[in-house]
Amino acid sequence: MEEFHLSNSFKKRKNEKLLEWVVCRVHESKNNSEGINCDDDDDDGEVELSVLDEVLNFPGGEVKFTSNLNFIPETTEERVHCYRVLDDDGYPITNDFAQIEKEVALKIYTDMVTLQTMDTIFYEAQRQGRISFYVTTLGEEAINIASAAALKTDDFIFPQYREPGVLLWRGFTIQEFAHQLFGNKNDYGKGRQMPIHYGSNKHNYITVSSPVATQLPHAVGAAYALKMDAKNACTIVYFGDGGSSTGDFHAALNFAAVLDAPVIFFCRNNGFAISTPVTDQFRSDGVVTKGQGYGIRSIRVDGNDALAVFTAVQEARKIAVNEHKPVLVEALTYRAGHHSTSDDSTKYRPATEIEWWRTARDPISRFKKWIEREGWLNSQAESELRSNIRKQVLQAIQVAEKVEKPPIKDVFTDVYDVPPANLQEQETFIRETIKRNPQDYPTDVPL
Amino acid sequence: MLIWLLACRNCDDKGISVRKGSSFVVRSDGRLSYGLNGRGDRAEHLITNAVAAKEDTAAASTSSKPGHELLLFEALREGLEEEMDRDPTVCVMGEDVGHYGGSYKVTKGLAPKYGDLRVLDTPIAENSFTGMGIGAAMTGLRPVVEGMNMGFLLLAFNQISNNCGMLHYTSGGQFKIPIVIRGPGGVGRQLGAEHSQRLESYFQSIPGIQMVACSTPYNAKGLMKAAIRSDNPVILFEHVLLYNLKERIPDEEYVLNLEEAEMVRPGEHVTILTYSRMRYHVMQAAKTLVNKGYDPEVIDIRSLKPFDLYTIGKSVKKTHRVLIVEECMRTGGIGASLTAAITENFHDYLDAPIVCLSSQDVPTPYAGTLENWTVVQPPQIVTAVEQLCQ
Numbered sequence: 001m002e003e004f005h006l007s008n009s010f011k012k013r014k015n016e017k018l019l020e021w022v023v024c025r026v027h028e029s030k031n032n033s034e035g036i037n038c039d040d041d042d043d044d045g046e047v048e049l050s051v052l053d054e055v056l057n058f059p060g061g062e063v064k065f066t067s068n069l070n071f072i073p074e075t076t077e078e079r080v081h082c083y084r085v086l087d088d089d090g091y092p093i094t095n096d097f098a099q100i101e102k103e104v105a106l107k108i109y110t111d112m113v114t115l116q117t118m119d120t121i122f123y124e125a126q127r128q129g130r131i132s133f134y135v136t137t138l139g140e141e142a143i144n145i146a147s148a149a150a151l152k153t154d155d156f157i158f159p160q161y162r163e164p165g166v167l168l169w170r171g172f173t174i175q176e177f178a179h180q181l182f183g184n185k186n187d188y189g190k191g192r193q194m195p196i197h198y199g200s201n202k203h204n205y206i207t208v209s210s211p212v213a214t215q216l217p218h219a220v221g222a223a224y225a226l227k228m229d230a231k232n233a234c235t236i237v238y239f240g241d242g243g244s245s246t247g248d249f250h251a252a253l254n255f256a257a258v259l260d261a262p263v264i265f266f267c268r269n270n271g272f273a274i275s276t277p278v279t280d281q282f283r284s285d286g287v288v289t290k291g292q293g294y295g296i297r298s299i300r301v302d303g304n305d306a307l308a309v310f311t312a313v314q315e316a317r318k319i320a321v322n323e324h325k326p327v328l329v330e331a332l333t334y335r336a337g338h339h340s341t342s343d344d345s346t347k348y349r350p351a352t353e354i355e356w357w358r359t360a361r362d363p364i365s366r367f368k369k370w371i372e373r374e375g376w377l378n379s380q381a382e383s384e385l386r387s388n389i390r391k392q393v394l395q396a397i398q399v400a401e402k403v404e405k406p407p408i409k410d411v412f413t414d415v416y417d418v419p420p421a422n423l424q425e426q427e428t429f430i431r432e433t434i435k436r437n438p439q440d441y442p443t444d445v446p447l
Numbered sequence: 448m449l450i451w452l453l454a455c456r457n458c459d460d461k462g463i464s465v466r467k468g469s470s471f472v473v474r475s476d477g478r479l480s481y482g483l484n485g486r487g488d489r490a491e492h493l494i495t496n497a498v499a500a501k502e503d504t505a506a507a508s509t510s511s512k513p514g515h516e517l518l519l520f521e522a523l524r525e526g527l528e529e530e531m532d533r534d535p536t537v538c539v540m541g542e543d544v545g546h547y548g549g550s551y552k553v554t555k556g557l558a559p560k561y562g563d564l565r566v567l568d569t570p571i572a573e574n575s576f577t578g579m580g581i582g583a584a585m586t587g588l589r590p591v592v593e594g595m596n597m598g599f600l601l602l603a604f605n606q607i608s609n610n611c612g613m614l615h616y617t618s619g620g621q622f623k624i625p626i627v628i629r630g631p632g633g634v635g636r637q638l639g640a641e642h643s644q645r646l647e648s649y650f651q652s653i654p655g656i657q658m659v660a661c662s663t664p665y666n667a668k669g670l671m672k673a674a675i676r677s678d679n680p681v682i683l684f685e686h687v688l689l690y691n692l693k694e695r696i697p698d699e700e701y702v703l704n705l706e707e708a709e710m711v712r713p714g715e716h717v718t719i720l721t722y723s724r725m726r727y728h729v730m731q732a733a734k735t736l737v738n739k740g741y742d743p744e745v746i747d748i749r750s751l752k753p754f755d756l757y758t759i760g761k762s763v764k765k766t767h768r769v770l771i772v773e774e775c776m777r778t779g780g781i782g783a784s785l786t787a788a789i790t791e792n793f794h795d796y797l798d799a800p801i802v803c804l805s806s807q808d809v810p811t812p813y814a815g816t817l818e819n820w821t822v823v824q825p826p827q828i829v830t831a832v833e834q835l836c837q
Binding site for chain 1 (some may be wrong): 565588613647657
């Protein structure tokens with residue numbers, strides 16, 4: 001039995017009897033009887049803890065005191081290290097990563113190429129005036145596809161707006177993407193949202209909502225629902241470096257930690273929030289360091305390394321589902337395209353920098369080198385793939401362009417489960433206006 | 448598990464009120480548990496999958512009258528509990544709703560019965576737990592989000608307007624949000640300006656939500672049940688001063704219609720439209736008016752969005768005079784919208800312009816006398832009816 005004394009030596013006054021607190025260890029004694037032994041004898045060679053080891057429990061837990069006036073520094077000397085598997089030339093720097101099979105690797109590659117091709121062509125289509133708006137995911141293909149590949153179909157996705165690749169991985173077709181962009185009657189959103197605001201309940205991909213970071217608390221709520229139903233699934237929510245400044249970010253992470261919600265917070269730290277660089281966004285070492293502030297396990301990963309992203313998300317999912325704990329993953333990357341078609345980023349960053357990231361740090365070429373060396377891809381298959389996808393995208397645009405727009409009645413449905421009287425009146429009013437002034441109403445939009 | 452006992456040897460001598468031999472248990476995971484850390488340990492004592500045994504219905508009446516008597520906050524709780532029994536996806540989230548039972552005791556007793564997962568205590572971040580409720584609703588739960596005071600839901604405005612009201616529409620109907628957001632609002636007894644907000648006027652424009660206001664134990668329970676069963680997001684407005692109203696309500700189950708107004712007192716001379724606490728001021732004024740020979744028709748509109756223009760219209764067509772009595776501010780309140788709606792739809796039936804009695808466009812002062820005069824009082828209602836009926 002070990003006995004420790006807590007002493008108040010410096011508080012000793014003459015003849016004053018001290019409070020003697022004795023810390024006694026409870027254990028089973030050799031003859032198998034449990035006992036608590038606190039010797040009254042002062043001299044049995046106990047170790048005296050100094051007053052510095054005194055503890056006092058404030059609400060929240062016990063805390064040790066110190067007499068050193070030390071402030072915790074605002075940053076550490078070295079930034080948090082970044083997990084990567086493949087080096088810039090696609091050579092694995094470790095063998096400790098999630099092993100993936102050829103089919104999965106090829107699907108990852110194919111989908112990354114598809115995403116890149118879609119982005120390039122749809123962006124051009126907007127420039128030509130064929131669609132009204134577009135947001136590219138250039139430079140973040142590995143983040144999109146590899147993170148999606150590490151999840152399962154029951155996991156709910158809460159996207160921000162730069163994650164169409166996740167939906168692509170789950171089986172959304174290029175044609176379905178095109179329909180949403182053109183807002184035609186085949187759009188699952190019925191033409192009500194901006195382009196890029198995809199949503200598909202059959203793929204467990206929640207419709208994109210424009211306000212920044214509002215999806216973070218949603219993901220926590222959904223994770224909570226999964227936990228209540230004891231499902232073997234988690235939620236993942238994506239957001240950018242800018243989104244980490246919002247109040248919703250703070251509260252969502254705090255909630256997730258307090259509620260033990262199985263959610264993966266995936267931050268795409270791509271360096272910019274429109275034109276605001278990260279140096280103007282926060283003073284912390286990126287977003288990964290904020291995790292500990294909420295009591296959340298976190299990791300920083302090279303977002304342009306598909307294998308690293310895959311491994312990290314797979315592990316994060318295990319933590320979330322098996323331990324019911326939230327995880328924060330910060331993927332460092334670079335937004336190689338403009339914020340959107342309404343932005344010209346050369347206004348706030350050098351074109352040479354953009355070009356360098358697009359070529360030397362392209363996540364797709366890096367992964368390609370790896371799978372080529374694995375013998376899973378040859379250059380002929382590669383060029384066939386690219387021209388094939390290009391054709392598909394162009395075809396999808398042509399088809400989507402010709403499809404009818406949603407009818408006027410869809411302005412009034414789905415506001416509630418059933419259109420109430422005032423909306424029915426408003427619809428009648430519109431229809432009458434159209435009837436009276438048919439020349440003002442576009443002929444290609446059904447009623 | 449390693450257990451350390453911290454035993455005070457000689458505490459008695461110092462006169463410290465610790466019994467000899469008493470101890471605190473310091474667990475090996477570092478947490479001291481003797482009360483202060485109760486909250487922190489809760490996670491380990493989660494009552495998951497608590498099976499709710501059907502409780503006896505509230506205190507059986509001693510008289511021979513049917514039904515049972517209860518207070519309005521108990522009626523809300525009864526409605527909530529019945530729905531939680533009926534549908535396991537109904538859950539509650541808000542500040543202090545769990546073991547504390549809610550600031551107005553509406554959720555008292557629910558956490559021990561249904562477990563911590565179904566009655567959730569949240570940190571103080573209204574925008575975020577409302578967002579959480581929306582996310583949970585989109586993925587299959589039916590959350591009831593409590594705002595400790597309606598005014599705090601101003602922090603949740605972004606989520607309520609941009610997501611709660613919109614996501615069903617913008618997702619093309621793919622995701623529905625069967626959420627209920629409820630809480631006490633209105634002018635109380637000296638709660639201060641920030642805690643005397645009338646949010647119904649701010650929220651009434653948001654497309655995609657429904658708003659109802661309860662005023663009696665009977666309609667409180669019925670509207671709570673209806674709101675939970677509705678697939679649309681519903682905001683249920685309660686009033687701080689009405690929680691202790693007592694009424695006898697039926698034992699049998701009943702659910703009210705969210706879009707219906709309630710005929711409180713049929714009459715012939717004037718239609719008085721009101722809701723929530725003002726109903727009682729109106730009824731008090733009605734007594735005086737009846738003594739003076741008037742016959743007012745009093746309708747509690749209950750449904751703030753959309754208005755029950757059928758019931759209201761029928762009344763206007765009968766009496767031809769309308770007085771609206773509300774607690775909202777004059778500018779942009781429910782009364783303002785109602786005036787516009789009635790004028791548009793029933794202009795030909797009006798013999799006089801619509802009169803709307805509202806609170807002034809001032810923050811609610813704290814001083815009791817001042818506060819009283821920002822709220823419409825029965826004498827003002829009497830005067831207005833007299834003037835309207837000249």
